[in-house]
Amino acid sequence: MFSWIREKVLLVMRVPHDPEPPFGAPGSVRIFRGGQNYYYLRLARWILGQFGAIVGIAISLTFLGWFKGEVDAARLARESARESAAATVAPAVPGAPGAGKKASRPRRDPREDFKRLASRTPGWVVPVIEFFEVWGVLAFLVQLPITYVAVRLNFELQWYIVTDRSLRIRTGLMRLQEATMSFANLQQVEVKQGPLQRLLGLADVHVQSAGGGGEMRPGHQGDSLHTGIFHSVNNATEIRDLILERLRQFRQAGLGDPDDHGHPTAPATPPTDMASGDALAAARELLAEARALRTALG
Helix, strand or coil: CHHHHHHHHHHHHCCCCCCCCCCCCHHHCEEECCCHHHHHHHHHHHHHHHHHHHHHHHHHHHHHHHHHHHHHHHHHHHHHHHHCCCCCCCCCCCCCCCCCCCCCCCCCCHHHHHHHHHHHCCCCHHHHHHHHHHHHHHHHHHHHHHHHHHHHHHHHCCEEEECCCEEEEEECCCCCEEEEEEHHHEEEEEEECCHHHHHHCCEEEEEEEEEEEEEECCCCCCCEEEEEEEEEECCHHHHHHHHHHHHHHHHHCCCCCCCCCCCCCCCCCCCCCHHHHHHHHHHHHHHHHHHHHHHHHC
16 A cells, blocks of 8 residues: 555656666665664654644644534523523612622633634534544545655655765655765765663764865865765664775776876886887877866766
8 A cells, every 4th residue: 555655756856766877887886775773763753743633633722612512502591591580680779788898809710701702703614614524534544554654755765875986865755955076176074973862772974175166174274175974873883884885996996086187197108119109199199088087086
């Protein structure tokens, strides 16, 4: 049942279920997902939210039921008052005991205020209250499967892909976000863990790379850093070590930062024959292609 709902939701919202891997060798693709305890945590928050909504609905229905009862009682009292004769009260005689004394004001009861309000409420208010009660309960029942599917899909659509050249992070359902970070600009890899994550065996992997448009990081004056987060994974140390190892291999292969190509080189010895000249020309052509490739990767 959930698989059918998931396919329909993804089709309507035009969200691709499986993201495309970023640039890199096909055999180097590694896919990571959020920890299962992270899903259980989100599900527990959803359950608590629904329980709070049920309590709120129960309190509202109880109060509205009491209010409707008071309105009906006030209406019946008015009808019976019309049918019965109005009782007359004799005026107080001057000089009678207690005539000159000021009566003490009784303490106001909030329930009496509500009863007076109910007695002044028009009769058409009760059907309106009943209408909103019914539609409020129906709206709560309808949102139950929708919000549950949203919680589960938000978890399932979190993808973290690492290749030998770059990494890609995709999150979100209503607002899909996909970020790709090249190892050429990678600056720092950190593992962060809060108290609740520590209890559940989860952690975040923060990956920072240089680039425009990111937020300023304290301690890096003039450097603008992008931050990608592998959120609540249960193998944060493995992910960090994998990224650092592939970053080391990437830089050792000579495909690092394209700006790092201004190092001085030893002067080439002039060729002594035609064969050495051809070899030098081929080497220069290969060097030019390597520089072009580094520029394209940057």
